[in-house]
Amino acid sequence: MKNVNAVLDEALTGIQPDKNYEKEIFEKLSLIIKKINHNQKSIKAVLGGSGAKGTWLKTFDADIFVLFNYGRFKGKSDKLSDILEKMLKRKFKNIARLHGSRDYFQINQGKFTFEIVPILRITRAEQAKNITDVSPLHSNWVKKHKKLVDDIKLTKQFCQARGIYGAESYIMGFSGYVCEILTVYYGSFLSLIKNAAKWQDKTVVDAQKYYKGKDVFRLVNTSKLASPLIVIDPVQKDRNAAAALSREKFEAFRKAANEFLKKPSRNFFIKKDMKSAFLEEKSKNTKLIAVNAGPLPGKTDVIGSKLLKIYEFLKEQLQKNGFKPIKSGWEWDKKNEAVFYFILDKMPLPKTAEAEGPPLKMEQHAENFRKIHRKTFVKNNKIYAIENREFTLPEQLVKNLIKNRFIIERAKHIKIKIL
Numbered sequence: 001m002k003n004v005n006a007v008l009d010e011a012l013t014g015i016q017p018d019k020n021y022e023k024e025i026f027e028k029l030s031l032i033i034k035k036i037n038h039n040q041k042s043i044k045a046v047l048g049g050s051g052a053k054g055t056w057l058k059t060f061d062a063d064i065f066v067l068f069n070y071g072r073f074k075g076k077s078d079k080l081s082d083i084l085e086k087m088l089k090r091k092f093k094n095i096a097r098l099h100g101s102r103d104y105f106q107i108n109q110g111k112f113t114f115e116i117v118p119i120l121r122i123t124r125a126e127q128a129k130n131i132t133d134v135s136p137l138h139s140n141w142v143k144k145h146k147k148l149v150d151d152i153k154l155t156k157q158f159c160q161a162r163g164i165y166g167a168e169s170y171i172m173g174f175s176g177y178v179c180e181i182l183t184v185y186y187g188s189f190l191s192l193i194k195n196a197a198k199w200q201d202k203t204v205v206d207a208q209k210y211y212k213g214k215d216v217f218r219l220v221n222t223s224k225l226a227s228p229l230i231v232i233d234p235v236q237k238d239r240n241a242a243a244a245l246s247r248e249k250f251e252a253f254r255k256a257a258n259e260f261l262k263k264p265s266r267n268f269f270i271k272k273d274m275k276s277a278f279l280e281e282k283s284k285n286t287k288l289i290a291v292n293a294g295p296l297p298g299k300t301d302v303i304g305s306k307l308l309k310i311y312e313f314l315k316e317q318l319q320k321n322g323f324k325p326i327k328s329g330w331e332w333d334k335k336n337e338a339v340f341y342f343i344l345d346k347m348p349l350p351k352t353a354e355a356e357g358p359p360l361k362m363e364q365h366a367e368n369f370r371k372i373h374r375k376t377f378v379k380n381n382k383i384y385a386i387e388n389r390e391f392t393l394p395e396q397l398v399k400n401l402i403k404n405r406f407i408i409e410r411a412k413h414i415k416i417k418i419l
Contacts, residue, residue, distance in 0.1 A: 011269040067121040077129035080118040125236040154189040170304030172246035196257040294412035306410040357383035
């Protein structure tokens with residue numbers, strides 16, 4: 001087995017941005033930033049996000065923050081997008097406006113996509129009029145830890161490969177900023193992994209030691225501390241940066257950390273094709289159902305949430321109808337169709353099923369149940385009925401479900417495949 005440091009060196013080599021690609025994107029960024037800043041006195045465009053921090057991976061899009069003078073614009077927070085839009089339209093062609101907590105803009109240049117975000121220039125988080133205003137403070141904090149850039153990249157890629165990267169509502173995983181804070185707090189990727197393997201519920205990560213020797217659960221609004229992992233924002237001490245993290249993604253990180261420590265491998269940093277992974281797990285006694293859903297137009301987070309609801313609806317209906325998925329999952333690359341996968345038993349269900357009724361002591365309800373159902377019997381002081389199943393094969397049910405209004409309203413088109 002390879003030495004763990006050798007594995008990490010090999011993984012890092014595989015995720016570093018291509019130098020020519022990086023050079024090309026920086027050249028385009030510089031030109032856009034220069035064009036925005038030309039003849040401007042009260043605003044200043046700067047590189048933002050992972051680009052500013054130096055923590056981006058092999059492929060990336062880039063953010064440009066347009067900072068508005070605080071003194072002049074603090075009372076116009078809700079007008080910044082309109083002001084920026086007018087200015088951008090004078091300088092660029094084909095600018096798209098996207099909805100967010102504060103609307104932002106997208107510009108495509110060849111194979112690159114740049115997002116231009118209007119931000120009120122602040123020096124303290126308390127001055128923020130919008131959550132996006134704090135973003136440059138996040139960048140500044142991370143930039144103080146330049147020696148950990150490679151370790152941060154490993155953490156991000158580790159999460160991406162496991163499908164737990166991103167704080168969007170349809171992912172509920174580890175945001176890039178949370179990955180950065182965790183790596184800084186523990187001092188390295190490997191130290192993070194060793195500690196994550198032992199994480200308990202409600203573990204608190206406080207990189208700036210705001211609550212050292214104090215009870216964070218007594219001092220911070222408990223609604224902000226509902227996530228299984230509490231990551232105190234280094235620039236905003238009353239904010240849990242991991243508030244969006246679900247228990248499922250928390251457990252997935254902890255499990256992956258344990259598996260990596262037992263058998264370190266570069267494979268932990270390579271995103272596995274989900275279709276191939278499901279086909280590998282399919283056996284002669286099971287079938288794999290794949291449902292492809294075309295995303296509707298709109299904001300990525302909203303589209304993703306709609307697709308997630310389709311997946312949850314299909315899974316729930318399969319279980320309600322007696323089909324228990326052995327394994328299920330879904331993926332979406334934010335551009336093409338989403339795919340929902342379900343591995344199920346190949347054997348058809350019996351043609352009849354038991355329907356549970358009320359306890360016998362609820363006499364009126366029991367009587368009503370008997371009137372509705374032809375064949376009833378008593379078991380454990382409850383009344384039951386024998387009913388014919390509408391669907392004995394899962395694909396029959398799924399073919400019926402994809403015609404359901406709930407799904408039709410959330411996808412452009414939908415189709416089913418048996419693999």
